[in-house]
Amino acid sequence: MRALVKISVVLAFCVIVLGAFTRLTEAGLGCPDWPGCYGFLSVPSQADQIQQAEALYPDSPVEIDKAWYEMIHRYFAGTLGLLILAIAITSWFQKRQPSQKPTPVKLPGFLLALVIFQAALGMWTVTMNLQPLIVMGHLLGGFSIVSLLFLLSLRLEPYRVGGGDPELRRYRGLAFFALIVVICQIALGGWVAANYAAVACTELPFCEGNWTSNLDFSGAFSIPEANTYQFGAHDYDDRMTMHVIHRIGAIITTLVVGWLIFKCWRKAVSSFFRSSLLVTSLLLILQIALGISNVVFNLPLSVAVFHNAVGALLLLSLVALNYNLSRKA
Helix, strand or coil: CHHHHHHHHHHHHHHHHHHHHHHHCCCCCCCCCCCCECCECCCCCCHHHHHHHHHHCCCCCCCHHHHHHHHHHHHHHHHHHHHHHHHHHHHHHHHCCCCCCCCCCHHHHHHHHHHHHHHHHHHHHHHCCCCHHHHHHHHHHHHHHHHHHHHHHHHHCCCCCCCCCHHHHHHHHHHHHHHHHHHHHHHHHHHHHHCCCCCCCCCCCCCCCCHHHHCCHHHHCCCCCCCCCCCCCCCHHHHHHHHHHHHHHHHHHHHHHHHHHHHHHHHCCCHHHHHHHHHHHHHHHHHHHHHHHHHHCCCCHHHHHHHHHHHHHHHHHHHHHHHHHHCCC
């Protein structure tokens, strides 16, 4: 079961990256229906198939590349769902065998329920034409799945962290707070992405012009009525406000996570915890650099996708740190 969970962690991470790529290439509606594509199981590619598809969806002309981006994301996500189903079934059977070591059952069961809900969010993302709250929820669902799979992987590992750093346990509260802050920052990033606000500000450190007088917090967190939310439905002031809040969130996240690393590093004795803290530090620095690069270079695709990937890795590093700090010495 451990191998199955580890494979699922890697696949869940790939699904997050593919989801970011799909969103950033404007392929979220590459297939206007769900779970198929223009009524087909795969992307229509023959002339007669394309003609049939465009007759069925006259407002959505077939763009083969974008349709493939969307379907590949769905294929990977569907495979992940089957793996999580296998994990849940395996854990249930192992729990019923008294000769087996204690196996987590609640977490695999919750993961199965979560991935089913995530599939529903994926469907609503398409059927509700990229409604921002659904898109952000879908992004958070993906991050939640990979985090919980990673936590399950940690719980199944036979190797356990020793008690060489008992003084670090005093920072469990700070570590949990840092984890919550990172999750909130990911949610803000998802809201910015869902509303196409990533390039609303093109200068550093906050925004160009007299941005403070144009802030609109109520508008930034509203959902305007629209037939489609592709390319965004908010005005500039709303998007600029979203972007500025995300940047402020990045500063807060840096300070909180940086403070956690500093406090733990001073008390860490074992190479295990020092290595873990070093990885978290490098991921934090890299994430800041990628965020700045998104602004300076006007959101290049590779940098934006990498920004999502490193955000997921930073989250996983904090999940691991929280787990290891919570273990008894």
